[in-house]
Amino acid sequence: MDSRTSSILTIAGITVLGGVLAYAAYFDYKRRNDVDFRKKLRKDKKRVNKSLAQSRESLAASSSKDVTPASLREALEQVKNEEGPQSPEEKEAYFMSQVSMGEQLAIKGPDFYLASAISFYRALRVYPSPVELIVIYQKTVPEPIFKMVMDMTNLDVKNRVEGYYDAFPPESMNVAVETREGRKVLVLTKDVASGEVIYKEHPVVTALDPDIQIAGTHCAHCFRVIQSPMSIQLPSESNPLSSTFCSKACLISNKSQSHSLLFTTESPLPPEITPAAPPPEAVEARRRAQANFVAYLKKEGRAAPQLVARFIARQVALETSKMVEGGKKKASEKDDFTDAEGGEYLLADHIERLRYLEVKPSPEELPLLVNILQTALPGLEQFVTDERHATLLGKMAYNAFGVCFGGGRDNKPESEGRPEDVEKSRTPYGTSRQIGSALYTLSSYLSHSCAPSARPSFSSGTAEISVIANRDLKKGDELSIAYVDVTQHPDESVVECRQRRRKELARGWRFACGCSRCEEEAKAMSTEEKVANAGEAEQKDESKVEASLSRYEDAEESGNVE
Numbered sequence: 114m115d116s117r118t119s120s121i122l123t124i125a126g127i128t129v130l131g132g133v134l135a136y137a138a139y140f141d142y143k144r145r146n147d148v149d150f151r152k153k154l155r156k157d158k159k160r161v162n163k164s165l166a167q168s169r170e171s172l173a174a175s176s177s178k179d180v181t182p183a184s185l186r187e188a189l190e191q192v193k194n195e196e197g198p199q200s201p202e203e204k205e206a207y208f209m210s211q212v213s214m215g216e217q218l219a220i221k222g223p224d225f226y227l228a229s230a231i232s233f234y235r236a237l238r239v240y241p242s243p244v245e246l247i248v249i250y251q252k253t254v255p256e257p258i259f260k261m262v263m264d265m266t267n268l269d270v271k272n273r274v275e276g277y278y279d280a281f282p283p284e285s286m287n288v289a290v291e292t293r294e295g296r297k298v299l300v301l302t303k304d305v306a307s308g309e310v311i312y313k314e315h316p317v318v319t320a321l322d323p324d325i326q327i328a329g330t331h332c333a334h335c336f337r338v339i340q341s342p343m344s345i346q347l348p349s350e351s352n353p354l355s356s357t358f359c360s361k362a363c364l365i366s367n368k369s370q371s372h373s374l375l376f377t378t379e380s381p382l383p384p385e386i387t388p389a390a391p392p393p394e395a396v397e398a399r400r401r402a403q404a405n406f407v408a409y410l411k412k413e414g415r416a417a418p419q420l421v422a423r424f425i426a427r428q429v430a431l432e433t434s435k436m437v438e439g440g441k442k443k444a445s446e447k448d449d450f451t452d453a454e455g456g457e458y459l460l461a462d463h464i465e466r467l468r469y470l471e472v473k474p475s476p477e478e479l480p481l482l483v484n485i486l487q488t489a490l491p492g493l494e495q496f497v498t499d500e501r502h503a504t505l506l507g508k509m510a511y512n513a514f515g516v517c518f519g520g521g522r523d524n525k526p527e528s529e530g531r532p533e534d535v536e537k538s539r540t541p542y543g544t545s546r547q548i549g550s551a552l553y554t555l556s557s558y559l560s561h562s563c564a565p566s567a568r569p570s571f572s573s574g575t576a577e578i579s580v581i582a583n584r585d586l587k588k589g590d591e592l593s594i595a596y597v598d599v600t601q602h603p604d605e606s607v608v609e610c611r612q613r614r615r616k617e618l619a620r621g622w623r624f625a626c627g628c629s630r631c632e633e634e635a636k637a638m639s640t641e642e643k644v645a646n647a648g649e650a651e652q653k654d655e656s657k658v659e660a661s662l663s664r665y666e667d668a669e670e671s672g673n674v675e
C-alpha cells in the first residue's frame with residue numbers, strides 16, 4: 114500500500130472509528146450549558162484508574178525497541194478487545210488519562226514507544242473528531258510514536274474496510290455480494306426452487322407517498338393498512354406531517370428512530386442524560402424549523418428528502434442511544450437493518466458502500482434540514498455537509514424501492530413534472546402504483562433484468578421486503594429483479610414495450626439494459642425490420658435511450674462510486 118492509498122484509507126475510515134460522533138455535539142452542548150459537567154468529570158476517577166492499570170500492563174509487555182508489524186497487530190487486537198468507556202463523561206475522562214499516559218511514556222525513551230503509542234491510539238478511538246486529533250498528534254507526538262499510532266489506525270481501518278463483504282450479508286440471507294463486470298451484484302449461496310423466499314429484509318427508512326400520508330390509511334412506520342379502531346395519531350403539535358401509526362410498537366419505533374428528532378420538541382438525548390429543559394424561545398425556534406422543513410416536503414412531494422432526513426435522524430438516534438450504559442443496539446432494533454455478522458459494522462458502514470446518482474439538491478433543502486438538527490441539539494449540524502447531503506440524496510434516488518401491495522394501487526395522483534424529472538423508485542409494478550418508498554441495505558445490490566430471476570414482494574403487508582425466486586435457481590446464479598414494469602401491456606407491441614422500459618431505466622438509473630430479453634428482442638426486431646419496416650421504431654427507441662444516457666454521462670462517471 115503506498116502512502117497516498119494509506120492516507121486516503123485512513124481518512125475514509127477514520128469516521129468509522131469514531132462512529133457518527135454524536136457525542137461531540139453533546140460535549141459541546143454540555144460545556145456551554147452545564148456548569149456541573151466538569152465537576153462531575155473530575156469525580157469519575159474509577160474508569161481513569163482502570164485505564165492507567167491497563168497502560169501499565171502494556172508497558173510491561175512491550176519494553177522493547179523492536180516494534181514489528183506483528184507486535185503492532187497484537188497491540189491493536191489488545192486495544193480492540195478492551196472494554197471501552199461508554200458514556201460521554203467516561204469517554205472524556207478516559208481520553209484525558211490516555212493522552213497523559215502516552216506523554217509520560219514517550220519521555221521515558223524508545224523502549225516505551227509502543228506502550229506510548231498504544232495509549233495515544235486508545236485516546237484516538239474515543240475522541241469525537243479523530244481526524245482533527247491526528248493533525249494535533251502529527252505536530253506534538255514524537256515521530257516514531259506517531260508512525261506507530263498511524264500504522265495501528267491504518268491496520269484497523271484496512272481490516273474493517275476489506276473485511277466488510279466477508280461479514281456482510283449474514284449467511285442466513287442465502288446470498289453473497291460479488292463483483293461481476295465491474296458491478297456489485299447478489300449471488301445465491303444455495304440452490305433455490307421457483308417460488309421460494311430467498312431472504313427477507315426490513316427497511317432502514319421509509320416514507321409514505323404524500324397523498325397516503327395525508328389520508329392516514331397506512332402506518333407511517335411499517336406501511337401496514339390501518340384498521341380504523343387501531344389507528345394512533347400524536348397531538349398535532351408533535352405531528353406536522355400528520356402521520357398515523359398502526360400500533361403503539363410502530364409509534365415508539367418511529368419516534369425513537371427519527372420522528373422525535375425531526376418532528377417533536379422532545380430531547381434528542383436519552384432520558385438519563387437529558388439536560389435541563391431548554392428556554393421557550395429555543396423550543397419555538399425548533400418548532401419553526403420543523404414546520405419550515407415539513408412545508409418544503411409537502412411542496413416537493415418527493416420521497417428522497419424525507420428518506421435522507423429520517424436516515425440522518427436514525428444515525429443520530431443510534432449513536433445517542435450508545436451514550437448510556439447498556440444502550441447499545443437493543444435486540445428488537447437488530448432486525449431493522451441487515452446487521453453484519455459480528456456486529457462490528459454500523460448503519461453508516463452499510464450505507465457508505467452503496468452507489469449513488471449524481472443529483473443536484475434544491476438549494477433550499479440543506480439549510481432547512483440543518484436548522485432542524487441545530488435547533489434540536491447545537492453541534493448536530495456538523496454531520497451534514499453539502500457533499501454528504503447530495504450523496505445521501507443520490508443514494509436514495511438510486512437504491513430506494515417502491516412498496517406495492519398486491520399488484521399495486523391505481524389511484525396515485527399523476528405527477529405534474531416532466532417525465533424525466535419524475536421521481537422513480539425500483540418496483541416491477543411501476544412507481545405510479547406504489548404507496549411509498551423504502552431503502553434496504555442488502556436489496557440495494559439487486560441488479561435489473563427485463564427477464565428477472567427474482568421479484569420483490571411485500572407479502573407480510575408491511576414494508577418488509579421478501580425476495581422470491583421466479584424460477585429454479587442454482588448456487589452461484591446472479592439475482593436480478595425488474596426495476597420497472599417489464600410486462601408487455603395489451604396496447605403495446607414488443608418494440609414499444611422494449612422502448613418504454615429501456616427509456617425508464619435510462620432516465621431513472623442511467624444505464625442501457627443489456628439483459629438477455631433486450632438482446633433477443635433486438636435480434637428478432639432486425640429480422641422483422643426487413644419484413645415490416647420496424648427498424649425505424651427500433652432506431653428511434655435506441656436514440657431516445659442514448660439521449661437520456663448522454664445527458665447523464667458525466668454524472669454517471671463521477672457519481673457512481675464503488
Ligand SMILES: C[S@@+](CC[C@H](N)C(=O)[O-])C[C@H]1O[C@@H](n2cnc3c(N)ncnc32)[C@H](O)[C@@H]1O
Pocket residue numbers: 295296297298467468511512557558559560561562622623624625626627628
Ligand atoms: C441500485 S444499483 C444496483 C447495485 C449496483 N449493481 C452496484 O454495483 O452496487 C443500480 C445500478 O446498477 C447498475 N445496473 C443494475 N442492473 C444493471 C444491468 N442489467 N445492466 C447494467 N447495469 C446495471 C446500473 O448502473 C444501475 O444504475
